[in-house]
Amino acid sequence: MAQRISSINSLSAVCEATGADVTEVAKAVGLDSRIGAKFLQASVGFGGSCFQKDILNLVYICECLNLPEVAAYWQQNIFEFDYLVLNFTSIAKMVIKxxxxxxxxxxxxxxxxxxxxxxxxxxxxxxxxxxxxxxxxxxxxxxxxxxxxxxxxxxxxxxxxxxxxxxxxxxxxxxxxxxxxxxxxxxxxxxxxxxxxxxxxxxxxxxxxxxxxxxxxxxxxxxxxxxxxxxxxxxxxxxxxxxxxxxxxxxxxxxxxxxxxxxxxxxxxxxxxxxxTPEGQAAIEKLCWAANAFLAQRISSINSLSAVCEATGADVTEVAKAVGLDSRIGAKFLQASVGFGGSCFQKDILNLVYICECLNLPEVAAYWQQVIDMNEYQKSRFSGKVIEALFNTVTDKRIALLGFAFKKNTGDTRESPAIHVSKTLLDEGAKLHIYDPKVDHKQIMYDLTHACVTDDPEKVKNSVSIHDDPYSATSGTHAIVLCTEWDEFVSLDYEKIYDGMMKPAYIFDGRKILDHSQLLKIGFHVETIGKRLCRPLVNRIWGSPYQI
Ligand SMILES: NC(=O)C1=CN([C@@H]2O[C@H](COP(=O)(O)OP(=O)(O)OC[C@H]3O[C@@H](n4cnc5c(N)ncnc54)[C@H](O)[C@@H]3O)[C@@H](O)[C@H]2O)C=CC1
Ligand SMILES: O=C(O)[C@H]1O[C@H](OP(=O)(O)OP(=O)(O)OC[C@H]2O[C@@H](n3ccc(=O)[nH]c3=O)[C@H](O)[C@@H]2O)[C@H](O)[C@@H](O)[C@@H]1O
Incomplete structure (x- = not known):
């Protein structure tokens, strides 16, 4: 809740600088049922005995858990003081044909x-x-x-x-x-x-x-x-x-x-x-951004807590459920994941950050930049988890990537977290076997051979195979990495898949959609977001008193 107040307060500064009206922005953002209308009153800053203390406590815990990125993310809420304009212009009584x-x-x-x-x-x-x-x-x-x-x-x-x-x-x-x-x-x-x-x-x-x-x-x-x-x-x-x-x-x-x-x-x-009404128009133009910024922030917030859950043994799904029951927050858009993608969130927030810098509002810019930084951290954290679990080396290992689109029910791959995960694994020498029900093979190869991803497209082409069905993609692989929450992935025959894989067989569920206890029963090593399913790897310190 404190974050909602800081967010709308940060936008109040932008509104003052650009001539929009923050009340109109808040009204329209609140109409998005995924965000809700409560706790969006811009003010001189939040007070009271709890918000500041609780957030500082969360920051402290994150520092103790060695999660500096998560600590920095929530710290921004303290630094940071600290659009429905239904303007039905009568279109000159024109009849639109x-x-x-x-x-x-x-x-x-x-x-x-x-x-x-x-x-x-x-x-x-x-x-x-x-x-x-x-x-x-x-x-x-x-x-x-x-x-x-x-x-x-x-x-x-x-x-x-x-x-x-x-x-x-x-x-x-x-x-x-x-x-x-x-x-x-x-x-x-x-x-x-x-x-x-x-x-x-x-x-x-x-x-x-x-x-x-x-x-x-x-x-x-x-x-x-x-x-x-x-x-x-x-x-x-x-x-x-x-x-x-x-x-x-x-x-x-x-x-x-x-x-x-x-x-x-x-x-x-x-x-x-x-x-x-120029203020109305400015507010309307600002709206798409404001709504996207709030939505992306919800995901980064729950993703930041997923790191804390993994470190402490809590389950982020339970945390999201409990948080979402508060009617001032609401239950939507609290699904922890490998990170958000898509053509808009990142671009709109980076644009907001840039404008804040141009308007000489560095605190506001830093506040929203954290939403992007947390998303980058989440994608890297997930890829790092895959490599770490596979004995810290994936060189020449065959890894199946299930899902390449940035979310289910689309063939769009713009800013898809799957690209980030693939790049990291390819950089480490892995051989990828990719399957997505709706993304064209050509598009996957285009994304992975793009100059932003590699300076050696030929090597990528030799390291990536694209499949038409999930069973051939997973056959003979060391691990499955699930990046998109397609419904069909839930009902695959995982016993058959397990039988065809190298052992030990790993599965990394970046969307928290699979039946983890069933997979563990089959024999998989399972890792997911925001919940610890495997024993954490213990770093052996030679000569440490704990070994005696
Ligand atoms: N993709 C989404 O879910 C949403 C996108 N938006 C916004 O809507 C706008 C469009 O987004 P998308 O449809 O995703 O983009 P897109 O890239 O899918 O489509 C834009 C199309 O415009 C065409 N185009 C560009 N300049 C042109 C010109 N001068 N004459 C004729 N055609 C031209 C391009 O060839 C392209 O096919 C963006 O500002 C985006 O931020 C807003 C809400 C949702
Ligand atoms: O301006 C835009 O382009 C659009 O951007 C988003 O729509 P979109 O990017 O298509 O998809 P979302 O459903 O918002 O998902 C974005 C990303 O967040 C991820 N996500 C979403 C929700 C969630 O709880 N957790 C989560 O990780 C999705 O998997 C996806 O990668 C907004 O939801 C639209 O309202 C807006 O019009």
């Missing part, structure tokens, strides 16, 4: 498909500069895997839903244009790796300015830093032509991959910010 969405990715594709399903009278064209992506959207095998998406696309495609590379025509014909292009972290220049790269948003705005011929409502759906709408407006208005007018709205998307269709149909909240 045609919509164009620029960007046919994980957001643009599913969002427009559901919109087409729900609004059969509106014609929706999703455009993208990638010919390959559009070709896939028009084929039997869609470019992204999302439960329920195939059926929605089948119902609407060719009726009122179209996918095209003809961006200009779609813009000209549309009354309303969504900008749903990617906003990755900059890969070079000032703010490299952290600041949001808005070149694609700018490119889309310039394209609209160039070809638009009538009145347009432009809706910024990409996650952008505060005041990006202003830049879009500047570009559009500076290139104004007679008979053309623009209204800019912000409508950040909160869908999560793997549950996108349900999130779109049963959204916790829909936020629309308009020009007439």
């Amino acid at each position: 045609r919509i164009c969405c620029i960007g046919a990715g994980y957001v643009g594709g599913p969002t427009c498909s559901v919109m087409a399903l729900k609004c059969p009278d509106i014609i929706i064209t999703v455009v993208d500069k990638s010919k390959e992506r559009i070709m896939q959207w028009n084929s039997e095998k869609l470019p992204i895997y999302e439960p329920g998406l195939d059926d929605v696309v089948k119902t609407c495609r060719g009726r009122n839903l179209f996918f095209s590379t003809d961006i200009e025509t779609a813009i000209i014909e549309a009354d309303l244009i969504f900008i749903s292009v990617n906003t990755p972290a900059k890969s070079f220049g000032i703010g490299k790796g952290r600041a949001a790269d808005l070149k694609y948003v700018e490119g889309a705005a310039r394209m609209i300015a160039k070809v638009a011929t009538g009145d347009k409502v432009v809706v910024e759906k990409s996650t952008v830093p505060v005041r990006a709408a202003e830049s879009i407006l500047k570009i559009l208005r500076a290139n104004n032509k007679p008979g053309v007018s623009y209204q800019i709205l912000s409508n950040p998307e909160f869908l999560a991959e793997g549950t996108a269709i349900d999130d779109l149909i049963n959204a916790d909240r829909v936020l629309i910010g308009g020009e007439d």
